[in-house]
Structures are given as C-alpha cells and as structure tokens.
Amino acid sequence: MTLVTLGPEGTYSELAAKEWDSSEDIVLKSSPRKVVDAVGRGFFGILPIENSIQGTVVRTVDLLRTNDIEICGELILEINHCLIGSGKKEIKTVVSHPQALAQSREFINQKFPNAEVQAAESTANAVKKAQNNEKMVAVAPRHAAQKYGLKILYENIQDVEDNQTRFIVLGENDHEPSGNDKTSLIFYVENNPGSLYNCLGAFAKNNVNLTKLESRPSREKLGDYYFYIDFEGHRRDNKVKKAIDELKQKAREVKLLGSYPKRQEPSP
Amino acid sequence: MTLVTLGPEGTYSELAAKEWDSSEDIVLKSSPRKVVDAVGRGFFGILPIENSIQGTVVRTVDLLRTNDIEICGELILEINHCLIGSGKKEIKTVVSHPQALAQSREFINQKFPNAEVQAAESTANAVKKAQNNEKMVAVAPRHAAQKYGLKILYENIQDVEDNQTRFIVLGENDHEPSGNDKTSLIFYVENNPGSLYNCLGAFAKNNVNLTKLESRPSREKLGDYYFYIDFEGHRRDNKVKKAIDELKQKAREVKLLGSYPKRQEPSP
Numbered sequence: 001m002t003l004v005t006l007g008p009e010g011t012y013s014e015l016a017a018k019e020w021d022s023s024e025d026i027v028l029k030s031s032p033r034k035v036v037d038a039v040g041r042g043f044f045g046i047l048p049i050e051n052s053i054q055g056t057v058v059r060t061v062d063l064l065r066t067n068d069i070e071i072c073g074e075l076i077l078e079i080n081h082c083l084i085g086s087g088k089k090e091i092k093t094v095v096s097h098p099q100a101l102a103q104s105r106e107f108i109n110q111k112f113p114n115a116e117v118q119a120a121e122s123t124a125n126a127v128k129k130a131q132n133n134e135k136m137v138a139v140a141p142r143h144a145a146q147k148y149g150l151k152i153l154y155e156n157i158q159d160v161e162d163n164q165t166r167f168i169v170l171g172e173n174d175h176e177p178s179g180n181d182k183t184s185l186i187f188y189v190e191n192n193p194g195s196l197y198n199c200l201g202a203f204a205k206n207n208v209n210l211t212k213l214e215s216r217p218s219r220e221k222l223g224d225y226y227f228y229i230d231f232e233g234h235r236r237d238n239k240v241k242k243a244i245d246e247l248k249q250k251a252r253e254v255k256l257l258g259s260y261p262k263r264q265e266p267s268p
Numbered sequence: 269m270t271l272v273t274l275g276p277e278g279t280y281s282e283l284a285a286k287e288w289d290s291s292e293d294i295v296l297k298s299s300p301r302k303v304v305d306a307v308g309r310g311f312f313g314i315l316p317i318e319n320s321i322q323g324t325v326v327r328t329v330d331l332l333r334t335n336d337i338e339i340c341g342e343l344i345l346e347i348n349h350c351l352i353g354s355g356k357k358e359i360k361t362v363v364s365h366p367q368a369l370a371q372s373r374e375f376i377n378q379k380f381p382n383a384e385v386q387a388a389e390s391t392a393n394a395v396k397k398a399q400n401n402e403k404m405v406a407v408a409p410r411h412a413a414q415k416y417g418l419k420i421l422y423e424n425i426q427d428v429e430d431n432q433t434r435f436i437v438l439g440e441n442d443h444e445p446s447g448n449d450k451t452s453l454i455f456y457v458e459n460n461p462g463s464l465y466n467c468l469g470a471f472a473k474n475n476v477n478l479t480k481l482e483s484r485p486s487r488e489k490l491g492d493y494y495f496y497i498d499f500e501g502h503r504r505d506n507k508v509k510k511a512i513d514e515l516k517q518k519a520r521e522v523k524l525l526g527s528y529p530k531r532q533e534p535s536p
Contacts, residue, residue: 058322101389118389119366121386191479193475197472207462213481214482214483215478
C-alpha cells in the first residue's frame with residue numbers, strides 16, 4: 001500500500017510514514033488537501049493531528065469533518081530537533097521553520113548569541129539551504145542530515161522536553177477490532193446550557209473513557225459548535241455501539257471517523 | 269495603563285493592543301513569557317488565545333495555567349492579509365510568516381505563479397524585508413504598510429474568509445460585572461469514564477452555557493488531562509457561583525482565570 005504524506009523530503013511527516021511502514025513507497029504532497037484527495041483514490045494518507053506543545057492540528061480535523069475518509073491507524077513520533085550543517089566553518093546563520101526555531105530558542109541564544117536567525121518554509125527546506133552554505137546550520141529532524149549529506153552537530157536541542165506529534169493514518173475504511181482500540185468521531189450540538197453534558201452522558205453511562213475532546217466553532221452559524229472526540233474501544237464493541245446510538249439521539253449530527261488500534265504514548 | 273504585547277512593530281498583536289486602547293503606551297516583547305512577566309509587574313498584557321483557522325494558542329493556555337495572572341478582557345480581531353510592497357517593480361519574491369503564506373497560497377499561485385516564496389519570522393519582519401527590496405512583496409496586516417512607508421497592492425488575499433483571532437487582556441485582577449460577561453477556568457480530572465461528564469454536570473444543572481471547551485494532557489502523569497473552558501456569566505452571578513462550587517467538589521483542582529465583559533464575534 002502506497003503511503004501519501006506531506007513533503008518535501010526530510011519532513012517529520014515523511015519520517016512518520018517510514019515509521020509506519022518502511023517497506024512501502026512514499027509519495028510526498030505539498031498540502032494536507034492533496035494528501036486527502038489521494039486517499040480518495042485508493043492510497044493511504046498520513047497527517048499530523050496533534051502536537052504536545054502546539055496542540056491540535058486544526059486543518060487536519062477540518063479535513064476529516066468535510067471529507068469521506070476514515071482513520072485506520074495512529075502513531076506517535078518523538079520530535080527530536082537537531083542542529084545540522086557542514087561542520088566546516090564558523091556558524092553565522094541558523095535557519096528553520098519558525099516553530100522549530102521557537103522550540104529551540106534558548107539553545108540557539110546560548111550557543112550562538114551572534115548568529116543571524118532565518119526562517120524557512122519547512123525544516124526540510126532549511127536543510128537544503130544549509131547544504132548550499134557552509135556557514136549556515138539548520139534545525140531539523142536527524143534523518144534530514146543523512147539525506148542531504150550533512151552532519152548532526154547537536155542533538156535534542158529543543159527547550160521543552162517531551163515533544164511528541166501524533167499522526168493518523170487515513171484510508172477508505174477503518175480497522176478491524178484488535179482488542180485495544182480507539183474510536184474518533186465528530187458531533188454537532190445546539191448552543192444550549194447542558195447540550196454537551198447530555199451528549200457526554202452517552203459515554204459516561206456506558207462506561208466509555210474519553211481520551212480527547214475539543215470544541216470548534218462550526219462556522220455555519222454564530223455560536224454553533226462541533227466537538228471532536230477520541231475514546232477507548234472499537235465501534236463494534238457492545239458498550240461503544242450503545243454509546244454511539246445514544247449520542248445519535250442527543251446530538252444534531254454524528255460523523256464517525258473510524259476505529260483503529262491504540263498506540264501507547266511514550267512515558268512523559 | 270501601559271499595554272504589553274508581542275512585537276516587533278506591525279504584528280497583529282500590536283494591532284490588537286491599539287484596538288483595545290489607542291490612547292495608551294504599547295510596549296513590545298519578543299515572547300509570550302516576557303509579556304506574562306510584565307503583567308506580574310503591574311502592566312496589562314495582550315496575547316492571542318484562539319484563531320478561527322489555526323485553533324487554540326496552546327502556549328497562551330499553558331502560561332495561564334502556570335502563572336498567577338487573570339483575564340480582565342477579550343477582543344476579536346478580523347485578520348485581513350494584504351499584499352504590501354513598493355508597487356514600483358515587477359514582483360519576483362513574496363515573503364511572509366509561513367502561516368500567512370499558507371493562508372494566502374491560492375491567491376499567490378494565481379497572481380504570481382513564477383514568484384519565489386520566502387519565509388520570514390513574522391509578518392512584520394516580512395514587511396521590513398520588502399522595504400529594502402523593490403522586487404519583493406510581503407503578506408501582512410494593512411497597518412504595516414503605512415508604518416514602513418509601503419503601498420497596499422491587494423487587500424483580503426487570504427483563501428479562507430472569516431479569519432479571526434481572539435485576544436485576551438491580562439492583569440493582576442479580573443473585571444467587575446458588566447451585565448454581559450464570560451468566565452474562564454481550568455480544571456483537572458482523573459482519567460476515568462464519566463469524570464468529565466460529572467464535572468460538566470455542575471454547569472448543566474445550574475443552566476450555565478459553555479462557549480469553549482478544550483482538553484489538554486497535563487504532562488504530569490500519563491493519561492492525566494486538564495480542561496480549559498469558557499462559559500457565559502460572571503463569577504459573582506449566583507448560578508455561576510453555584511456551578512463553580514459544585515465543580516470544586518468534583519474536579520481534582522480548579523483554577524479560576526477570571527471574569528470579563530464578553531465581546532460579540534463578528535457575524536460569519
């Protein structure tokens with residue numbers, strides 16, 4: 001099965017695709033929209049859904065909400081920023097995506113107080129720039145060094161430890177029960193006191209444990225919300241079935257996004 | 269009262285500070301941490317908390333969680349990306365913060381299919397670069413054009429309409445009741461089926477309407493969550509008081525972030 005994810009070569013998304021299945025072809029696209037379109041044509045897609053520092057990737061949730069695709073897997077990637085360069089000359093410029101720069105600011109300020117800090121469109125583009133300039137170093141994932149023939153000068157340079165990104169695997173169908181599963185869905189409620197409470201009652205009464213809940217404005221009507229939730233169990237489990245059936249009676253609309261094997265978070 | 273917010277000059281945060289109170293001094297800091305530290309020294313702070321496309325600004329929520337500051341106001345800013353440049357020469361390069369570039373990608377591809385796209389650390393830094401190069405244009409808020417002596421070549425170039433950012437005003441105390449208020453708080457729950465449901469019951473039973481709810485890993489213990497919520501009413505209102513008292517009996521910990529006058533969202 002060919003995997004489609006976000007490029008260019010050297011992104012964390014490409015790394016996630018390799019971790020998921022290193023034996024398969026990986027096709028790199030320039031936007032989440034293009035990844036989702038490819039899933040519709042029979043490929044499997046991989047997109048980031050949540051980062052422990054930056055929070056939910058809203059763009060991915062919105063694409064799940066509006067497209068006929070399902071989640072068939074998840075994986076969690078430890079984000080390990082490295083300083084990558086030629087190692088040949090004095091470092092004059094540090095380049096990366098602004099998020100990676102922000103996450104490594106203390107390290108950069110301490111080690112290279114006089115270096116110019118420059119933004120790039122992606123961590124992979126930053127490494128490409130460093131490839132062409134021996135006085136420039138990039139903040140990027142470790143595998144990007146090898147790909148572009150550069151050296152890892154420092155590892156784990158992010159200021160905040162415990163930086164993880166959760167990716168979801170997208171297909172035309174979700175996953176068979178594995179015995180340790182999660183299910184994701186989106187539901188819409190009216191903006192009334194107690195309406196969310198009523199909806200969550202469907203899960204509480206059936207002893208189903210929520211692992212993530214997020215509200216988002218529906219952008220259809222002022223003050224109208226939808227909720228994205230993850231919970232433990234497979235949609236074919238009895239108690240999960242009951243909970244979803246009850247939710248359907250209480251919410252304005254329910255969109256099931258799929259059930260899939262649960263990955264354990266690395267310990268904090 | 270001096271306002272402290274995120275710089276450099278020309279950011280949307282600076283614009284939010286001016287909208288909040290154009291008669292006061294504005295001090296610009298290089299990080300959210302520094303804004304919060306200034307609030308502790310008697311200034312008022314302004315930070316983004318939520319964008320309609322990008323979602324919650326997790327960094328701001330985490331600072332609220334771990335610092336002794338209160339929310340005393342909110343304001344909502346329409347994000348209107350403009351194309352800003354000299355207007356004198358053919359456009360060879362489009363420069364901006366990657367988020368602003370991503371939000372304007374369709375426009376740029378259609379109008380300037382051959383232009384090089386370049387990343388900058390902020391929209392304000394992008395305009396500075398365009399100031400020094402007549403063949404370069406920046407994607408940035410309209411007031412940045414005037415500040416740097418450049419022209420607005422196109423307005424409202426973002427691909428998605430209805431792009432708003434909500435900012436909160438931070439002080440050492442929250443706001444007196446105004447008759448149309450909101451309250452924000454953070455609470456921690458054990459990771460058990462029904463624990464969140466029980467907590468939300470405190471609001472439902474007292475007829476208090478939630479306007480935002482988001483779960484975040486507490487990062488203290490695996491599977492341990494906290495919730496950030498906004499709801500209608502002032503903490504001194506009778507039914508809000510009751511709801512908070514009941515919540516305190518059900519949640520492991522409750523941190524009140526303050527009550528403040530509610531701003532109406534612009535119509536979608």
